Amino acid sequence: MKLFQQRFIQAKEQSGLRWIDIANRSGLDKASISQYKNGVHTPEPDALYRLANVFNVSMEWLTGAEIPVNDSEILKRYHQLNDLGKQEFMQFLDDLSSNPKYKSNG
Numbered sequence: 001m002k003l004f005q006q007r008f009i010q011a012k013e014q015s016g017l018r019w020i021d022i023a024n025r026s027g028l029d030k031a032s033i034s035q036y037k038n039g040v041h042t043p044e045p046d047a048l049y050r051l052a053n054v055f056n057v058s059m060e061w062l063t064g065a066e067i068p069v070n071d072s073e074i075l076k077r078y079h080q081l082n083d084l085g086k087q088e089f090m091q092f093l094d095d096l097s098s099n100p101k102y103k104s105n106g
Contacts, residue, residue, distance in 0.1 A: 026054045
């Protein structure tokens, strides 16, 4: 079983949604949902974004990236920002990471 397929099924089970609910909430057709579930295809970025939103998970987690839960939440929230918000976020991170007061020891 492919990693996306495993995560897709896991997210579905944790959400308590039926496959038809996932199709309706994501705006994807039932055939595509079935293909993802059965490992026939993996979604294109737009469909992946829609599915991640339905399951309230990050796209990175859904595709199988091994990232800690806290990092996953940061990425999910980052992807919800518009371009200006992303620029501001990156500037804020630059400011924090350049200050020794906020640097980790590891």
